[in-house]
Amino acid sequence: MNKTSMSKTAILEIKDLHATAGGKEILRGINLTVYPGEVHAIMGPNGSGKSTLAQVIAGRDLYGVTSGEVLYEGDDLLTLAPEERAQRGIFLAFQYPVEIPGVSNLYFLKAALNAIRKRKGEPEVDAMDFLSLVRRKMALMEMEESLLNRAVNAGFSGGEKKRNEIFQMAVLEPRLAVLDETDSGLDIDALKIVSNGVNTLRGPDRAIVVVTHYQRLLNHIVPDYVHVLAQGRIVKSGGKSLALELEESGYAGIEELAEAVR
Amino acid sequence: MMAAATSELQEIRRRAAESFETRGYPTKRDEEWKYTSVSAIAKAQFPAEAPSLTGNSLRTALEQHPGLIEEHLGRYASSEENAFVALNTAHFEDGAFLHVPRNTVVEEPVWIDYTAVPDRTTHPRNLIVVGANSQVRIVERYRGSGRYFTNAVTEIVAGENSVVEHVKLEEESAQSFHVATIQVHQARNSNFKSHNISFGGLLVRNDVNAVLSTGCEGTLNGLYLATGKQHIDNHTALDHAAPHAASHELYKGILDGISTGVFNGKIYVRKDAQKTDAKQTNKNLVLSPGATINTKPELQILADDVRCTHGATVGQLDEEALFYLRARGIGEIEARDVLIYAFARDVIERIGIPEIREYLEKALFERLVFSRQSSGGAL
Numbered sequence: 001m002n003k004t005s006m007s008k009t010a011i012l013e014i015k016d017l018h019a020t021a022g023g024k025e026i027l028r029g030i031n032l033t034v035y036p037g038e039v040h041a042i043m044g045p046n047g048s049g050k051s052t053l054a055q056v057i058a059g060r061d062l063y064g065v066t067s068g069e070v071l072y073e074g075d076d077l078l079t080l081a082p083e084e085r086a087q088r089g090i091f092l093a094f095q096y097p098v099e100i101p102g103v104s105n106l107y108f109l110k111a112a113l114n115a116i117r118k119r120k121g122e123p124e125v126d127a128m129d130f131l132s133l134v135r136r137k138m139a140l141m142e143m144e145e146s147l148l149n150r151a152v153n154a155g156f157s158g159g160e161k162k163r164n165e166i167f168q169m170a171v172l173e174p175r176l177a178v179l180d181e182t183d184s185g186l187d188i189d190a191l192k193i194v195s196n197g198v199n200t201l202r203g204p205d206r207a208i209v210v211v212t213h214y215q216r217l218l219n220h221i222v223p224d225y226v227h228v229l230a231q232g233r234i235v236k237s238g239g240k241s242l243a244l245e246l247e248e249s250g251y252a253g254i255e256e257l258a259e260a261v262r
Numbered sequence: 263m264m265a266a267a268t269s270e271l272q273e274i275r276r277r278a279a280e281s282f283e284t285r286g287y288p289t290k291r292d293e294e295w296k297y298t299s300v301s302a303i304a305k306a307q308f309p310a311e312a313p314s315l316t317g318n319s320l321r322t323a324l325e326q327h328p329g330l331i332e333e334h335l336g337r338y339a340s341s342e343e344n345a346f347v348a349l350n351t352a353h354f355e356d357g358a359f360l361h362v363p364r365n366t367v368v369e370e371p372v373w374i375d376y377t378a379v380p381d382r383t384t385h386p387r388n389l390i391v392v393g394a395n396s397q398v399r400i401v402e403r404y405r406g407s408g409r410y411f412t413n414a415v416t417e418i419v420a421g422e423n424s425v426v427e428h429v430k431l432e433e434e435s436a437q438s439f440h441v442a443t444i445q446v447h448q449a450r451n452s453n454f455k456s457h458n459i460s461f462g463g464l465l466v467r468n469d470v471n472a473v474l475s476t477g478c479e480g481t482l483n484g485l486y487l488a489t490g491k492q493h494i495d496n497h498t499a500l501d502h503a504a505p506h507a508a509s510h511e512l513y514k515g516i517l518d519g520i521s522t523g524v525f526n527g528k529i530y531v532r533k534d535a536q537k538t539d540a541k542q543t544n545k546n547l548v549l550s551p552g553a554t555i556n557t558k559p560e561l562q563i564l565a566d567d568v569r570c571t572h573g574a575t576v577g578q579l580d581e582e583a584l585f586y587l588r589a590r591g592i593g594e595i596e597a598r599d600v601l602i603y604a605f606a607r608d609v610i611e612r613i614g615i616p617e618i619r620e621y622l623e624k625a626l627f628e629r630l631v632f633s634r635q636s637s638g639g640a641l
Contacts, residue, residue, distance in 0.1 A: 058589050086591035098586040102604025108590070111600070115591035151604075152586075168590065 009074050010035050011176050011207045012057070017068035019056050026052045026063070028232035034176070037204045041218055041243060042211045044229035045251040050211045051095055053229070054180040057209075058092035059085050072176070086112070087119035089175030093165040093182045100152040105164070108152045109134065109171055116172060137170040140200060142193050159190040166197040177201065178209045183217035195220030215247040230258035271332055278341035278351035288345050297524045297556045298467055298495040303439045308411050310353055313384040317358035317374040320387055330361060335389050338417045339445035344469060346441045350385040350415040357387035357414075360400065364393030364421065371399040371429075371615050378438065380408025388416040392424045394449070399615055403431040405462075406438055414442040420452040427455045427614050433625070434462040436490070446472040448480060457613050458484035458513075459622065460494050461629055471499040474507040484513040485609040487626065488521035488553070489633035495524035500542075502535040502568075511542040514609050516602060517553035518633050525557040527572070533564040542572040547605050549579065599630050 012034040019027040026049045034040055044050050056063050057070065059082035070077040077085060100108070114124045125133075138145055141163050153161050162182050169177055179198065183191055198208065198221050210221055218226070218240065226242040227234045235257045236242065246254070287304045288295040312321075324331050341348035358374040376386055392398055404412055412434060420426045434440045440463040448454050452475070460466050472480045486494045500509045515523045525544045546555045559572040579601055587597035603626060610622045 060585060060589075081594065082585060082588040083591050083593050083597075086589055092589055094586065094589075098580075098582045100580075100583045100586065100601070100604065102607045103600055107600075108587070108592075111587075111592050111596070112590035115593065119591075172590070 008036055010071070011073060012209070013069075013071040013074075015069040015071075017053075017056070017070060018066045019052060019063045020066055021052065021063050025066070026232055027056070030068070030229075030232070030234060032227065032234065034207045034209060036207055038225065039202065039208045039210065039221065039223045041223035041226045042209060042229055042234075043213070043215070043226060043243060043246060045254065046213065048229045049232040050213075050229055051180055054092055054095075054178045054209075054211050057085075057178055058082060058090065083115065087116050089116075091169050091172055091174030091177045093162075093169060093177065093179040095180040095182075095184070097153045097156075097161040097165055099154045099156075101154045103152050104149055105152050106134070106148040109168060112168070112172060134171060137167055140170060141167040141197050143167055158185045159187065162186060162194060163190060163197075166194050170197055170201060173201070175205065176207050176209070178211065180211045181213060182210075183212055183214060191217065192220060215243045218243045228254055230254045233258065271335060274336040274341075275352055278336070278348040279353075281341045282345055282348040282352055285345055285348075294497065297522070298465075298493065300441075300465070300467075302465060303411055303441070306409070306411060306439070308381050308383040308409075310355075311379070311382040311384055312355035313357065313376055313386040313412075314379070315356070315358060315374060315376045315386065317372070318360060320357040320359040320389060321355065323359040330391065331359065331389060334391055334417060334419055335387075336417075338419070338447050339415050339443050344443060346413050346467075347415055347443050350387060350413050350443075354385040354387035354415070357389070358402075359388070360390045360398075362392045362396045362398045364395055366393065366396045368396070368398040371401050371618075374400065374402045376404045376406075376412070376414075378404070378406025378410045378412050378434065380410055383411040383413065386412065386414040388414070390416065390418045390426075390428075392419060392421050392426050394421040395423050396421060397425040399427040399429075401429045401431065401615065401618060403433065404440060404442075405433050406435050408435060409437040410435070411439040412441070414440075416442070416444045418444065418446045418454070420446065420448045420454045422449040423451045424449070425453045427457075429457045429613060429615065429618055430459060430468075431618075432460040432462060432466060432468070434466070436462065436464060436492075438463050439465045441467045443469040444471070446470075446480070448472060448474050448478045450475045451477040453479045455481040455612075455614070456483065457609070458482070458496065460484070460486040460496070461625065463492065463494070465493050467495045467497070469497045469499075471501070472509075473501040473503055474509060476504040476506055478504075478507040480507065480509040481612075482509070482511045482513075483609050483612055485606055486513075486515045486523060487606070487629055488515070488523055489518040489629070490521060490636055491519065492521040493523075494521070495526075497524075497526045497528075499528040499530070500540060502529070502531045502538040502540065504532070505534060505536045505538070507535065508539040509541070511540075512609060512612070513544045514606060515544075515546040515555060516549065516606060517546065517555055518549040519636075520550070520552035522553070523555040525555070525574070526560065527558075528560040529562070529570060529572070531561075531563040531565050531568050531570065535565045536567045538565060538568040538570065540568070540570045544574040545605075546574075546576045547579065547602065548576060549602070595634070599627060602630060603627065
């Protein structure tokens with residue numbers, strides 16, 4: 001990894017991770033280390049395991065980890081419940097944000113923020129402070145305030161759902177954000193708003209892992225590193241120029257590469 | 263039993279006693295009681311006693327203005343069709359009486375509060391008569407301790423163009439038996455809403471029946487939460503007896519432990535009840551593999567220009583939603599409670615009495631905690 005980050009503890013360290021779903025091995029030996037301040041992009045064709053990797057990091061129990069290690073700030077992540085991971089600063093922006101009728105966005109966000117604050121030993125957020133925080137972040141994401149009183153994602157358009165994910169991220173200020181295809185289905189205006197929201201969060205103490213199928217997002221969220229995932233392994237890593245190469249050549253060559261390393 | 267009872271009322275009561283004597287308690291062979299066995303009630307034989315209530319006494323009212331009561335009492339709830347109505351009609355000693363004169367808006371909700379004592383049977387009998395163009399909200403609550411049997415009947419007359427909202431809170435003890443009938447007669451253009459909330463009781467059966475005249479709007483909503491070995495049966499009937507009436511029905515159930523639930527919703531549309539608009543929905547959230555629900559809509563439509571829809575669902579907690587909440591830092595237990603509350607919420611939110619909504623929100627969370635702590639609950 002790069003020389004400035006050598007002295008710091010990695011935020012995320014994945015070592016030879018294997019995971020299955022429904023008896024099928026999806027991740028077949030992932031290695032990835034992410035240091036504070038870095039933005040990593042994970043690209044790859046459909047079915048390469050990108051979303052599985054994101055969900056395993058968040059703690060989804062649909063996937064069974066069969067071997068390997070995932071360390072978060074040096075601690076074993078895999079033994080932690082999803083809520084503990086979130087409380088410790090991991091945020092997954094869902095590829096398909098879930099609709100929860102009957103639970104308002106405001107209630108949801110406040111409960112989430114307070115759970116994180118509690119873990120840090122901080123008191124519950126003051127109602128007025130919370131409202132002003134939420135308003136600021138909504139303005140950043142160019143969202144209507146009326147969305148706050150609506151049920152979580154219920155009746156939201158695809159773009160609104162994705163924006164809502166990044167809005168939540170902006171409020172919760174995670175240390176490690178994993179964005180799972182947050183760009184797919186967005187028009188260019190929404191893409192710019194979402195990217196701007198993500199870029200606002202970039203900082204020396206945070207890390208962001210961007211999972212995407214398309215290079216387009218990476219024009220707006222410029223990564224430090226690009227990894228190409230195919231058939232459950234990272235088959236190629238490089239700088240931001242790798243994304244552009246992929247855009248030129250497509251994933252066809254990558255599949256060949258994956259076959260070669262089997 | 264009541265000195266001031268007029269002969270006509272005495273006759274109604276005599277016939278009710280006769281009817282019960284002939285038929286006895288219903289059995290599971292009776293279609294209306296297919297999923298609910300009342301043999302435990304029959305066997306218990308708790309001695310009868312006058313109910314203890316706060317509210318205007320029916321017994322006192324009967325002495326003061328027998329005419330008004332005579333006109334209505336026992337005229338709507340059918341002793342022929344329901345053995346427990348017969349039992350109540352024959353044996354009731356007291357209950358609540360509410361009369362709202364015409365053109366009157368009652369601002370504050372009227373409370374009728376029953377507290378049952380152990381090892382007794384009570385037959386609370388309520389009569390609510392709302393005059394034309396009047397408006398009132400009523401809360402009828404049942405609580406108690408120990409083993410006992412409450413057999414309540416409430417008759418409600420909603421006068422022409424009146425607006426009546428009725429909340430029944432069944433919060434009986436965990437070992438009790440509770441059977442209740444709410445029989446509603448809606449005069450022209452009246453608007454009646456029922457919110458039937460069942461939380462307590464070992465064996466519970468509710469019958470909520472409304473007869474709608476021309477231009478009426480009738481709403482029957484309900485929420486039942488059963489845990490442990492509880493059995494909660496809700497039977498409803500909306501009788502569209504005349505044209506241009508609309509009915510809305512939403513019943514939601516949450517079942518945990520090895521509890522059982524029953525929902526049976528009847529909608530009758532009589533031959534000349536054209537332009538009827540009826541909608542019925544029953545949704546159930548089953549939280550444990552040992553819990554069961556039997557749900558059955560029964561539509562009998564004799565008119566041809568009507569709109570009637572019905573739907574029933576039975577489901578579990580949404581695992582995707584649960585993970586989503588947890589992935590934002592909300593603990594598993596809280597996340598489950600939030601989802602269960604969200605499910606119940608759209609029944610609670612339809613209640614037009616803010617303090618009842620707040621009360622139910624708290625009561626529901628307390629019940630969820632209780633269910634989790636008691637061995638029967640997987641909540």
